[in-house]
Amino acid sequence: MLERFNKHIIQNLPFLKESKLLIAISGGIDSVVLMHLCRAANFKFALAHCNFNLRGKESDADEDFIVQLADDLEIEVFVQNFETETYAKTQKLSTQMAARELRYNWFNDLATQLKFDYILTAHHADDDLETFLINLTRGTGLEGFTGIPIINNNTVRPLLPFSRLEIEAYANDNNLKWREDSTNASTKYLRNKIRHEVIPVLKDINLQLLQTFSQTQAFLKDSKAIIDDRIDDVSDKVIKDITEFEIQFDISEIKKLSHPKAYLYELLKVYGFTEWNDVFNLLDAQSGKQVFSETHRLIKDRDYLLLSDLNTEDKQQVITISECDDKIKTTAGVLFFDEADAIFGKDANRIFVDKKKLKFPLTVRHWQEGDYFHPLGMKGKKKLSKYFKDEKMSLLDKEHTLLLCSGDYIIWVIGKRADSRFKVTDKTKKIIKIELK
Incomplete structure (x- = not known):
């Protein structure tokens, strides 16, 4: 030996x-x-x-x-x-x-x-x-x-x-x-x-059991290699996008495959799912239907299946910002607060507001059903749910969206759209730049 x-x-x-x-x-x-x-x-x-x-x-x-x-x-x-x-x-x-x-x-x-x-x-x-x-x-x-x-x-x-x-x-x-x-x-x-x-x-x-078993395993490994190659090819067509929060699977592309359930298994098995009938049924389920593993969630959102880590973030958590804070860490990034002499540069991650219109302490929280704001550049108010729909945001994008608020009013749908009620005018004496990094 x-x-x-x-x-x-x-x-x-x-x-x-x-x-x-x-x-x-x-x-x-x-x-x-x-x-x-x-x-x-x-x-x-x-x-x-x-x-x-x-x-x-x-x-x-x-x-x-x-x-x-x-x-x-x-x-x-x-x-x-x-x-x-x-x-x-x-x-x-x-x-x-x-x-x-x-x-x-x-x-x-x-x-x-x-x-x-x-x-x-x-x-x-x-x-x-x-x-x-x-x-x-x-x-x-x-x-x-x-x-x-x-x-x-x-x-x-x-x-x-x-x-x-x-x-x-x-x-x-x-x-x-x-x-x-x-x-x-x-x-x-x-x-x-x-x-x-x-x-x-x-x-x-079979006296030669271990030898024949070894041969069988060699054949199975070869078959698995072929399947892995095929899954790599299919992934390029089926995976629509990969973002910070999710992987998007195109349902129409999955349905074109010869055995969608088998492909779903190969695509998703590493994420711990076990209820494969439920996973397969998501293809024709209503938007919002979800299947969970111990570590991940798969959710139907219109034309896509969205895969994400299980979000353990507390949706009820509210971050408080005092007038003396110059930076605050959030799940979306770090918010920086600085005085500015003028408005400069257009950037979704930067807004300028009239300090006099702010009521401290400010808060950062997740959106709730019924929330509305006055989108900068538009007349009147708009429900956040309608804004999200118009922006074609996925269910997971909505979940991760944070709001910067002054009292009951939304200052900023962070990283997306400011509220016109806090905009800088020719009467503004102090300008605050708020930036997400």
Whole structure:
């Protein structure tokens, strides 16, 4: 196996030879074998062990084993203890997901602080098959069947081409010692149930299961590459615009596609949506209809679907501006207040007002139904809702629009239109320039 491992590194991961590595080691056979292979290959590495405090004395014994192993081999080791169950409860995660999150957050912190180039984990071919079957039982798109990536950002999995049987044979041939996790024998967890009850049956049916599975995954990866190329082409036609707040998808272009629902899935899957029937139904829904993921919102707005981050901004928040303030930070940018000698330059992000007409403190707030103003350059008043419609502003543009107000009166629809009631006239004695940057 060492010969195959070295060949695999030279062909596929040659950069590891010259890198500073951090090996995630649990004490189990997989990570112990990975560590010994890296040592035999003369890699430069340290070890990182997580004690999740989930198995009492057994967890502590794993930690002691790793510390002693590192000491015997004169390898630097880092150990971190976690209160995993407490973290799982506070973050509302399963114990397994909590452990995963804690583990990778710590590994990445170590890598950043101590300048490790890559983190190595001991995932192997059987892990890849188990993950495939787990995704199959839960439901997934094509990406769920293409396997654990051998390289994912700064995480590298050098053992992915090797089977559990090969790893066990190497450990036994080299008289290696490791720790057995008692929970691995339990079928309480889905992965263990698949490992102990499903995969043995599949291997009885096909003795070359891992090899044929690897071939199938290669075909799936090729298919995914073709789909990704097609999605790139479609995106150029379907995405109408990308602004600070939203991505606009042209509904008419989506409907021209042969399978709109499938394309919507490929275009939007990275944003966490799961209710794909609801997403598809937005194409023919009334304006204002919305679908949410945990992180994003998709809203129907006339001829477009608008994708945005979930807006956690408090729409009721009011910013107060005193007469002595010369700048105020808002979600739209920073407002600057300066005295001016005259009006100069036309710019949507700059207005000039008569200071005498201002009633301090001024306020900045979001627009509300029923708001109206007197647009500069027009006679009479106009409802903001009508102004937004005439300006063809999207629902999300409206949501992010802020108003600068003096008492109950709107001074400025910020960045868009000033109110004529505060304009500078020939009777103005003090001019205030208000600028958004």
